[in-house]
Amino acid sequence: MPRMRDRTTSGPTRSRESDARRIQPGRIPAGLEVRSSPIDHRGLFATVRLPARRKLGELAGERITLREARRRARGRRRIAIVEFEDGTALDATVAGNVFRYVNHSCEPNAYIRRIRGRVEIWTLRSIEPGEEITCDYGETQHDGTLPCRCGSERCRGYL
Helix, strand or coil: CCCCCCCCCCCCCCHHHHHHCCCCCCCCCCCCCEEEECCCCCCEECCECCCCCEEEEEEEEEEHHHHHHHCCCCCCCCCCEECCCCCCEEEEECCHHHHHCCCCCCCCCEEEEEEECCCEEEECCCCCCEEEEEEECCCCCCCCCCCCCCCCCCCCCCC
């Protein structure tokens, strides 16, 4: 997942308990499924047509310090951590949900919106049944060393 900076630090701080109540780990929203991905391991796919500019849901995970996030990320190939400007991060590998399976693409059909300590996934355009949900991770913990496998014509080559 992306190492992105949160530009919206205002708003209430939520505890892990309230995050867990708001986003149910293991619950798959209607119209989505997790299955094998040609991009990387598993991916999140549409089972119905999803309209453009639709919120698909929120990434769940464990709220941790930025220092702990970077410690956990060291040496891992698969990272599901989103960083915030307030010095915290969300680790979706711990108590995460299906949105941790959103893979990177250099030509994404969805985007990640970080707002008030939440990580939302929104569609950029209409997504057809069977199509994998992808986001452009932007800057990541891999610092341009992990080969990109998105397969798009505009692939940048590395994450």
